[in-house]
Each structure stands twice: as C-alpha cells, then as structure tokens.
Amino acid sequence: MSEVTIKASAAKEAAAVMNRLTTAEKNEALILMADAIIAAQDQILAANEEDIKRGQELGTSASLLDRLKLTPARLADIADAVKQIVALPDPIGDVLETGHRPNGLFIEKRRVPIGVIGMIYEARPNVTVDAATLCLKTGNSVVLRGGSAAISSNRSIVAVLREALSRSAIPADALQLIEDSNRSSVDEMLKLNGLLDVIIPRGGASLIQNVVQNATVPVIETGAGICHVYVDESGDYDMAEAIAVNGKAQRPSVCNSIETLLLHEAFAQKHLNALADKFRSINVELRGCETTRSIVPWVNEASDQDYATEYNDYILNIKVVPNLDAALSHISHFGTKHSDCIITENQANADRFLQDVDASAVYHNASTRFTDGFEFGFGAEIGISTQKLHARGPMGLPALTSTKYRVVGSGQIRS
Amino acid sequence: MSEVTIKASAAKEAAAVMNRLTTAEKNEALILMADAIIAAQDQILAANEEDIKRGQELGTSASLLDRLKLTPARLADIADAVKQIVALPDPIGDVLETGHRPNGLFIEKRRVPIGVIGMIYEARPNVTVDAATLCLKTGNSVVLRGGSAAISSNRSIVAVLREALSRSAIPADALQLIEDSNRSSVDEMLKLNGLLDVIIPRGGASLIQNVVQNATVPVIETGAGICHVYVDESGDYDMAEAIAVNGKAQRPSVCNSIETLLLHEAFAQKHLNALADKFRSINVELRGCETTRSIVPWVNEASDQDYATEYNDYILNIKVVPNLDAALSHISHFGTKHSDCIITENQANADRFLQDVDASAVYHNASTRFTDGFEFGFGAEIGISTQKLHARGPMGLPALTSTKYRVVGSGQIRS
Numbered sequence: 007m008s009e010v011t012i013k014a015s016a017a018k019e020a021a022a023v024m025n026r027l028t029t030a031e032k033n034e035a036l037i038l039m040a041d042a043i044i045a046a047q048d049q050i051l052a053a054n055e056e057d058i059k060r061g062q063e064l065g066t067s068a069s070l071l072d073r074l075k076l077t078p079a080r081l082a083d084i085a086d087a088v089k090q091i092v093a094l095p096d097p098i099g100d101v102l103e104t105g106h107r108p109n110g111l112f113i114e115k116r117r118v119p120i121g122v123i124g125m126i127y128e129a130r131p132n133v134t135v136d137a138a139t140l141c142l143k144t145g146n147s148v149v150l151r152g153g154s155a156a157i158s159s160n161r162s163i164v165a166v167l168r169e170a171l172s173r174s175a176i177p178a179d180a181l182q183l184i185e186d187s188n189r190s191s192v193d194e195m196l197k198l199n200g201l202l203d204v205i206i207p208r209g210g211a212s213l214i215q216n217v218v219q220n221a222t223v224p225v226i227e228t229g230a231g232i233c234h235v236y237v238d239e240s241g242d243y244d245m246a247e248a249i250a251v252n253g254k255a256q257r258p259s260v261c262n263s264i265e266t267l268l269l270h271e272a273f274a275q276k277h278l279n280a281l282a283d284k285f286r287s288i289n290v291e292l293r294g295c296e297t298t299r300s301i302v303p304w305v306n307e308a309s310d311q312d313y314a315t316e317y318n319d320y321i322l323n324i325k326v327v328p329n330l331d332a333a334l335s336h337i338s339h340f341g342t343k344h345s346d347c348i349i350t351e352n353q354a355n356a357d358r359f360l361q362d363v364d365a366s367a368v369y370h371n372a373s374t375r376f377t378d379g380f381e382f383g384f385g386a387e388i389g390i391s392t393q394k395l396h397a398r399g400p401m402g403l404p405a406l407t408s409t410k411y412r413v414v415g416s417g418q419i420r421s
Numbered sequence: 422m423s424e425v426t427i428k429a430s431a432a433k434e435a436a437a438v439m440n441r442l443t444t445a446e447k448n449e450a451l452i453l454m455a456d457a458i459i460a461a462q463d464q465i466l467a468a469n470e471e472d473i474k475r476g477q478e479l480g481t482s483a484s485l486l487d488r489l490k491l492t493p494a495r496l497a498d499i500a501d502a503v504k505q506i507v508a509l510p511d512p513i514g515d516v517l518e519t520g521h522r523p524n525g526l527f528i529e530k531r532r533v534p535i536g537v538i539g540m541i542y543e544a545r546p547n548v549t550v551d552a553a554t555l556c557l558k559t560g561n562s563v564v565l566r567g568g569s570a571a572i573s574s575n576r577s578i579v580a581v582l583r584e585a586l587s588r589s590a591i592p593a594d595a596l597q598l599i600e601d602s603n604r605s606s607v608d609e610m611l612k613l614n615g616l617l618d619v620i621i622p623r624g625g626a627s628l629i630q631n632v633v634q635n636a637t638v639p640v641i642e643t644g645a646g647i648c649h650v651y652v653d654e655s656g657d658y659d660m661a662e663a664i665a666v667n668g669k670a671q672r673p674s675v676c677n678s679i680e681t682l683l684l685h686e687a688f689a690q691k692h693l694n695a696l697a698d699k700f701r702s703i704n705v706e707l708r709g710c711e712t713t714r715s716i717v718p719w720v721n722e723a724s725d726q727d728y729a730t731e732y733n734d735y736i737l738n739i740k741v742v743p744n745l746d747a748a749l750s751h752i753s754h755f756g757t758k759h760s761d762c763i764i765t766e767n768q769a770n771a772d773r774f775l776q777d778v779d780a781s782a783v784y785h786n787a788s789t790r791f792t793d794g795f796e797f798g799f800g801a802e803i804g805i806s807t808q809k810l811h812a813r814g815p816m817g818l819p820a821l822t823s824t825k826y827r828v829v830g831s832g833q834i835r836s
Contacts (some may be wrong), residue, residue, distance in 0.1 A: 022753070026776060111787055120809050121779065123650060199633070203809050218614070222634050224642075245832040252834035336439070360827050361441060364536065372526055372830025381835065382826070383522060394535050394618050394823035395639045395813040397466045408809035411797070412775050417660040417786025419667035420796065 010149075010194040014180040014201040017122045017147035020180035024145045025119055027175055029096040032143055035174030039139065040088035042170035043163070045374055046279040047081055053162030054131065061155055069259075073130050075155055084132050088139045089307035090396050094385045096303040097404045098145045112414045116169075117407045119145030121203035124195050126217055128209035129155035134163050137208075140388050147180040149202065153196060154187030161185060170176040196221040203408075208389050211316065223301075226396060226405075228389035231261030231344035232316050233374045236268040236333040236359070239348030243277050245371060246349045247284055250322075253347070255288055259318045261390060262345050262377040268333045271297065274326045278302055290320045297326035313340045330355050334362050341365060344392050345374035364391060425564075425609040428597040429616040432562035433536045435595035437454040439560045440534055442590055444511040445517055446571035447558055450589030454554065457585035458578070462496055468577030469546065484674075488545050489571055499547050503554045509800045511561045512819045527829045532822045534560030539610050540613055543624035544570035549578050552623075553596050555803050560822040562595040564617065566610060568624075569602035576600060581751035588753055617765035623804050626731065641811060641820075643804035645738075646676030646759035647731050648789045651748040651774070653765030658692050660786060661764045662699055665737075667788040668762070674733045675758050676805060677792040680681040681728055681738040683748045686712065689741040693717055697739075705735045712741035728755045745770050749777050756780060759807050781814035782809060 007015075043050065054076040061071050084297055103115040123146045125137045134152055141148035152160045164183040171178040184191050195202065199222050206226045207217040218227055235253055237246040253264035269278060274297065282302040292298075293308035308323045313336070327333045337346050347369035348359035356370040367377045377400060379387025384402030391397045397405035422430075431587055458465070469491040472692040476486050501818055518530040538561045540552045556563035567575045579598040599606050610617065614637050621641045622632040650668055652661045668679035684693060689712065697717040700707055707713075708723035723738045728751070742748045752761050762784035763774035771785040780794045792815060794802025799817030806812045812820035 022777070022779075025779070105798070107796070111791060113797060118779075193798040196719050219637050224639070224808055226810070227639075242832070248834050256835060279673060356829075360829075362437070364437075364533075365825070366442070367826040367828055369828045370830065372828055373835050375835035376526060376828060376833070377826075381522070382528060383520070393639055395641070398824050399826050409813050410780070411782040411792075413782055413784045413787055413791060414771075414775075415785065417657070417663060418787040418791070419663050420671060420788050420790035 008194060009186050010184055010191050010198065011201070013184060014122065014124075014149050014195075014198055016179040017149050017182045018201050019238070021121050021147040021179040022121065023177050024142075024180050027145060028093045029098070031175035032096065032145065033092045035171055035176040036088055036139060036143060038170040038174050039167050040092075042087040042117065042166050043081055043085045043088070046162075046166040047078060048304045050081065050159065050162045050166060051076055051078070053158040056158040057156055063358050067154065070129065072293055074159070076131060076159060078385060080132070084135050088135060090314070090389060091143050092137050094143070094403060096143065097407050099355070110416060111418055115409050116412060117404070118410045120406060120408045122147045122149060122201060122407065124149045124151070124198070124202040124205040124223065125149045126192055126195065126205060126207045126209075126213065127153065128213060129153035130151070131156045131159040131163060133208060134160050134183075135167070137388065138164075138167060140386055140403065140406060142176055142180060144403050146406060147182070149182045149184065149195065151184040151192060157185065157187055168308055181339070192216070193220065197229060197347035199223050206389055226389070226391050226401070227393040228391055229261045230316060230342045230392055231263070232266070232314070232340060232342045233262060233264045233345045233347075234266050234268055234337050234341060235264050235347045235349065235374065236330075237270060238330060238335070238352060238355050239270040239272050240270045240351040240355075241270070241273055242351065243280070246273075246277070247281060249349060249373045251284065251288065251345065252375055254290055254322050255320065256375055258320055260375075261316075262374050263318070264322070264374055265315065265317055266325060266340070268334075268336060269324065269326050270333075271326050271328055271329075274301060278326070279322070285322060290322050292322055292324055294324040295326055298324045331403065334359070337363055342392060344390070345369065345377040347372065347374050366390065373396070423609060424601050425599055425606050425613065426616070428599060429539075429610075429613055431594040432564050432597045433616050434590040436536045436562040438592050439562055440454075442560060444513070445563070446590035447511065447560065448507045448657060450586055450591040451503055451507045451554060451558060453585040453589050454582050455500040455507075456502055456752050457581050458496055458500045458503070459552065461577075461581040462493060463656060465496065465574065465577045465581060466491055466493070466653065468573040471573040472571055481570065485544065485570070485605060489574070495547070497524050499550050502551060506554050506558050506801055509558070509818060511558065512822050517824060523830060524833050526833055529827045530824050531827060533825045535821060535823045537562045537564060537616060537639065538821065539564045539566070539613070539617040539620040541566045541607055541610065541620060541628065542568065542623075543620045543628060544568035546571045546574040546578060548623060549598075550582070552699060552803065553579075553582060555588065555801055555818065555821060557591055559818050561821060562597070564597045564599065564610065566599040566607060572600065572602055607631070608635065608729060611638060614638050621804055628794075639820075641804070641806050642808040643806055644676050645731060645757045645807055646678070646805075647681070647729070647755060647757045648677060648679045648760045648762075649681050649683055649752050649756060650679050650762045650789065651686060651745075651752070652688050653745060653763060653767060653770050654685040654687045655766040656685070656688055656764035657766065658695070661688070661692070664762065664786070664788045665696070666699065666703065667790055669700070669705055669733065669737045671790055673735055677789050678733070679756070679789055680730065680732055681739070681740060683751055684739065684741050685742050685748075686805050689713070691715060693739070693741070700737060705737050707737055707739055709739040710741055713739045731757070745773065749774070750819070752778055757807060759785065759805070760792040762787065762789050764782065781805065
C-alpha cells in the first residue's frame with residue numbers, strides 16, 4: 007500500500023475514536039499541542055532552517071521565503087492561535103432540529119464530525135498547525151499534504167504534535183502528514199473516496215483548479231477572488247477613496263482584496279482625477295477602460311483579460327459604467343462570487359446590489375477585506391469557500407461538521 | 422454550441438431573475454404548472470404511450486414499464502404534489518445569523534438560491550415534475566436530463582410546464598430539458614462548471630457512480646443504501662420481526678430498505694428459527710453466515726459479496742454476531758452510511774449504536790423505511806444524500822439553497 011492509503015486508512019480508523027470524544031478531552035489535547043510547539047521550538051526552528059536553506063539554493067523569492075520562515079515569535083503566535091481555538095465553543099453534538107412526529111417517532115438532527123478531512127496546501131507551515139487544530143477540535147481526523155518547500159518544517163511540526171497527541175485522548179493517527187512530495191501523492195488523495203470525506207485545497211489558483219478538476223472526493227473550493235468595488239453616482243468621495251485603497255493596497259496578496267473599481271460615469275467625471283492621483287501616490291498601477299483613459303490619459307489600457315485576472319498585486323482596473331445595471335452585469339461576467347461592494351447613499355441601489363450580486367459576501371459602504379472568519383466573529387477560519395454547497399464565505403468550526411439524524415421509536419414501522 | 426451549453430446558459434441567465442422573485446410569484450407559477458398538467462392530460466398521456474410502446478418493443482421489464490406508465494390518476498397525484506409544495510414555507514430570504522460587529526458592521530447570513538441545478542435521473546416521468554417544482558420553488562433554475570426511455574413523456578411534460586411558466590413571473594428558461602439521449606450529453610453536464618452550480622443524480626448505483634466519478638461540478642450524492650437492522654440480546658422478538666419484515670419486504674426496491682439483519686447470538690439461538698420461517702412465508706430468500714446455517718440449515722450461504730450488495734429485491738442476509746461491537750464493525754465495513762437500526766431494550770447499547778454508527782440516519786426501535794423527507798415532516802424530498810457535505814439524509818427545500826453574507830457599513834476599512 008502507498009503512504010497515502012496507509013495514512014488515510016489509519017486516519018479513518020482514528021475517526022471512529024474522535025467521534026466519541028468529549029469537548030474537554032479534545033481541548034486538553036489541543037493544549038498539549040500548543041505547549042509542545044513551544045517546548046520543541048529549537049527542533050522545529052532547526053528543521054525550518056533546512057527548508058529556508060533549500061529554498062535559497064533553489065532561488066525562491068524573498069516573499070515566499072518570508073512566508074516559509076519560522077521564528078520564536080511566529081511559533082509563539084502559532085501556539086497562541088491553538089489556544090484561542092481551545093476557547094471556542096465546540097459545535098459537535100449541537101442539536102439543530104428536534105421534534106416528535108405524529109406516529110410518535112422522536113427525530114433529532116445533531117452536528118457530528120465530517121470524518122476524515124484532506125488538506126492540500128502550499129508552503130506555509132503555520133497552515134499545518136492551524137488546519138490540524140481546527141480539524142481535531144471538530145472531532146475530525148486530518149490528512150495534511152503541504153508543499154514540498156516546507157516539508158522539513160511540516161515533518162518536524164507534525165512529529166511534535168503527534169507526540170503530544172500520544173499523551174492525550176486523541177489518537178495520534180488522527181493527524182497524518184503525507185511526506186511524499188511527488189505530485190502523484192496529491193493525485194492519489196483526490197481519488198480516495200471511502201477514506202477521505204472531503205478535500206479542502208488552500209493556495210494559489212492552479213493548486214485549487216487541479217483539485218477541483220481532478221477530485222472524485224467532494225471538495226470545498228476556496229480562495230479565488232476577483233472582487234469589485236462599485237461607486238454609485240451618490241457615493242461619498244472620501245468613503246470611496248478609503249474603501250478602494252483599503253481593498254486594493256492594504257494587503258494585495260489576499261483573496262478578499264479588490265481587482266477592479268467600477269465607477270458610475272457621473273462620479274468618474276467629478277472624482278476620477280483625484281482618485282487616480284491617490285493610487286499613483288501609493289504606487290498602484292492603473293489599467294482603465296476608454297472613458298477612464300479619456301479622463302486620465304496616463305492610465306494604461308485594460309483588456310478583458312485584465313478584468314478576468316486576480317492580480318494579487320499593486321495593479322487595479324478602473325472601468326466607468328453608465329449605471330448600476332452595467333456594474334451588475336460586469337460583476338456577473340467577471341466576478342468569482344467572492345466579495346463585492348457598492349458605495350452609495352442611495353438605499354434602493356444598495357438593496358438592489360445586495361440582492362442581485364451573486365457572491366459569498368456583498369457589502370454596502372464597507373471594505374471587502376472584511377471577508378474573513380476572524381473579522382466575521384467566528385474566532386477561526388479554515389478558508390473562504392467560493393462554492394455554493396455546504397459552506398459559503400468564511401468557514402469557521404461549523405463548516406467542518408456534518409449532521410446525523412437520530413430517530414428513536416417504540417417499534418414503529420412504515421405502512 | 423451544444424444543446425447542453427445553450428440550455429444551461431439560458432438557465433443561468435434566468436437564475437438572475439429567479440433570485441429576485443417573491444414567494445407569491447413563485448407559488449402562482451407553481452399553481453399554473455399544476456393546472457397545466459391536468460389541462461394537458463391527453464397530450465401528456467399520448468406522449469407517454471409512445472414511451473410505453475417503445476419500451477415494449479425493446480423488451481423492457483414489466484416493473485420498469487410500470488414506473489414509466491402515466492395514467493389520469495397518476496397525473497392527478499403529480500399535480501397534487503406540486504400544490505403541496507406550493508403550501509410549504511419558502512426558505513429563500515430566511516435570516517440564519519445576524520449581528521453587529523464591534524466596528525459597527527452589520528452582518529446578516531441569508532438563504533439564497535443555489536443558482537442552476539442539474540438533475541440527472543432515470544426513467545420516471547414523475548421525477549421530472551417533482552424536481553422542476555422543488556428547484557423553482559427555491560428560486561433555482563434547473564436543467565433536467567432524464568432517461569431516454571421517458572423522453573417522449575418528459576418532452577411533453579416540460580413543454581406543458583414551460584408554456585405555463587410563460588404566463589408567470591418565472592422565466593420559462595428557468596426550466597430546461599436536455600433532449601439529447603446520448604451519453605455524451607450527460608458527460609457534458611458533468612463538466613459544466615460555471616454554468617451548473619450543482620448536479621444531483623437520482624437513480625441506480627451505476628448512474629450515481631458515473632456522476633460521482635466524472636463530475637467536476639459539485640455533486641450531491643444520493644441513494645445507495647445498504648441498510649442494517651441489528652437485534653441486540655435484549656431486543657423484543659415481535660418488534661424485531663415487525664421492523665425487519667418492514668425494512669426488507671414493504672418495498673424492497675427503495676434505498677432505505679434493509680439488506681442485512683445482524684442478530685446477537687443469544688437472540689439468534691432463541692428466535693432465528695421463527696424469524697426464518699416468517700421470511701420464508703413471505704417469499705424472502707435468506708442468505709446466512711455459518712452460524713445462521715447451523716441453526717436453520719435451509720438458508721443459503723452468504724458471501725462477503727452479498728453483504729456488500731444492495732439487492733433491492735426479496736433477498737436478505739442474516740449474520741449472527743457475538744456482541745454489539747461485532748455488529749458495529751460489520752456496519753462500518755459494509756454499510757453505505759444511509760440508515761441503520763438497533764433493536765434493543767438496553768439504553769446504553771442504544772446510545773452507543775446511535776453515537777457510533779456513521780450514517781445519515783440512525784434508528785433505535787424503528788424501521789429504516791422512515792428515512793424519507795415526507796416521513797421526517799419536510800413536506801417534500803429531492804433525494805436522500807449519502808454524502809456528508811451540504812446535506813445529509815432526506816433533503817427538503819432548505820437543501821436546495823445556499824447562503825450569502827450581507828454586510829452593511831458606514832465606511833469601515835480594515836486596519
């Protein structure tokens with residue numbers, strides 16, 4: 007048997023034990039995990055140093071190396087994050103519906119763990135701890151497949167966490183790391199129906215598309231975000247500037263940042279010059295439609311390809327539209343159903359935008375950057391779902407659960 | 422463009438209109454649909470007659486022809502079922518969560534339509550009306566792909582329904598029937614990401630497996646049911662007999678019927694002879710383990726293959742087990758996570774069974790035949806999900822919805 011099958015089978019066996027654990031037992035295990043990360047700091051940092059060295063030799067970019075890099079401070083943050091998840095309410099066992107049927111049957115719908123969750127992600131070792139903690143807290147086993155660039159760090163972290171689990175009620179086998187860095191181990195996970203109950207991909211568009219296109223195991227699609235801000239005729243200029251700048255430039259690399267600013271033509275006539283100067287002053291490259299370029303000639307030309315691109319960079323498209331309908335139509339065509347915003351003082355237009363835009367989160371007069379489990383008050387986030395099944399938008403702990411109907415009778419049969 | 426792409430695109434465009442309709446508008450359209458079925462009865466029955474004739478020429482089995490057959494009484498039932506769905510509460514717009522964040526943002530999670538639902542099913546024309554009604558009631562567009570054996574009936578029914586819709590607020594394009602009976606039209610639907618938001622297969626195991634194995638569009642897996650009744654040492658004989666007979670013989674062709682009866686050895690020693698005689702008297706073939714055959718020698722031998730088979734027929738496996746653990750282990754190995762039952766007077770054993778069995782519905786002292794949207798009180802059923810994501814067990818109207826976060830601010834940006 008392959009590494010993937012062996013480890014997923016062990017995870018499945020452990021899932022039966024996980025399903026019986028109390029919240030207290032799971033929380034105790036999580037605290038042991040957090041403490042173990044700090045206690046084994048030197049060992050984890052040494053392993054991380056191997057990854058960094060290998061990355062440097064391979065000419066990995068500085069920003070990627072920074073994401074890969076662990077420090078005592080970062081490990082302390084990671085351990086803290088585990089303890090924050092300890093403090094969150096455990097959704098498992100929650101009764102969602104309950105009642106008696108006319109024939110006397112008592113039916114209860116309860117939250118239960120999903121079972122075995124496969125996580126496929128890139129080179130951020132903090133995701134290893136984060137995903138493990140969230141899955142175990144919700145009574146699931148988890149099979150992690152991180153990027154090869156972080157393999158030494160991940161191996162060290164998972165060894166430390168499994169050792170901690172071996173002193174807890176959670177079976178160590180509930181946490182598995184696939185160490186085979188060949189692409190074939192991902193391919194194998196994608197087809198592992200019967201052992202994996204769901205796969206959650208986290209990372210760039212190509213990683214996610216590979217999972218979506220090839221998995222036969224159910225997938226929760228996360229991440230891709232071509233988000234829009236539309237400034238209506240009545241939009242307040244200062245608010246529009248603040249929200250557009252925040253959406254584009256506060257952290258361009260994340261999925262809830264914006265790629266395209268749509269401006270009502272009346273607003274553009276009045277304010278586009280000032281807005282363009284503002285973006286130029288903070289080194290955001292602008293690409294615009296014909297009308298935009300007729301108002302601000304130094305703006306580069308935007309193509310349909312640009313409107314369909316998630317830049318994750320200091321580049322912003324600007325398109326002038328004649329009305330709300332045109333804005334809605336653009337978002338419907340180019341959006342990825344992630345997060346879109348209208349800035350307006352016109353309540354009817356705001357209502358229409360919130361109703362008509364088909365996205366996981368729709369905003370009136372607030373930055374799309376808030377689409378985030380912590381900002382929404384969930385206390386945790388396993389990712390942001392951009393699909394419509396199971397979970398949509400930021401996913402907290404309940405997104406990692408399924409349900410089960412319990413039916414209690416006294417001999418009822420169906421007639 | 423192919424028929425599938427043209428019709429799915431039209432359905433997607435109609436979905437934007439569907440999203441804006443009121444409950445009253447949708448219900449009025451559904452009533453027009455119900456009335457149209459009765460008004461066009463002769464036309465539909467004539468088309469159905471074509472299907473029946475073609476089926477007879479092809480040597481289709483009597484039971485399949487019966488499922489295909491429409492009569493005035495059956496059409497009246499179908500129209501009634503539509504009106505019953507009119508009477509159900511509309512989940513769209515329901516506010517599931519709501520609250521203010523410390524920064525003043527107001528966040529609301531609301532139920533919204535999924536968008537465009539693809540239904541792939543076999544030769545039962547009543548499913549055509551049923552699926553169309555449930556999807557439209559929940560504000561979705563629907564693309565139907567029924568079996569070729571029912572193509573004349575389906576074409577006639579959908580033409581009648583679309584004509585009714587053309588007199589309503591629901592765009593006729595929200596309801597589409599794929600008439601191409603080549604397998605390639607199914608293959609095309611399975612890969613139609615971007616146009617279809619979900620595919621729900623309904624039918625036999627091979628139809629469902631084809632969808633699960635080949636779809637890149639998210640799927641809600643339905644149907645396969647290898648269900649068990651376990652009779653514990655303390656199980657009441659009369660109750661056990663009634664529930665086992667009901668589970669196997671009341672309607673063997675459906676997914677919530679049972680395939681295997683597990684008996685505690687103490688119960689088997691006392692009651693297996695009587696139970697076997699009972700099943701023989703109602704013409705159920707028994708296949709048993711060695712212990713079963715040592716008690717009742719005329720029982721046929723059961724293989725592991727038998728335990729893994731959904732007979733959908735008057736055949737039942739019987740296995741004697743030493744204890745609850747062995748029963749749980751058998752169910753974990755051979756079950757399809759659909760519906761399983763324990764018959765016992767021992768509350769601790771009942772609790773353990775309900776907790777440990779990983780199935781969409783777990784029963785204590787009641788027939789697995791109750792796993793059904795109507796029996797659960799949902800008033801409707803689009804299918805029974807056997808997967809763990811999105812919906813599990815009988816799916817009523819809420820299973821055909823997604824959610825959207827609406828965020829209203831006053832200029833908030835993220836720091």
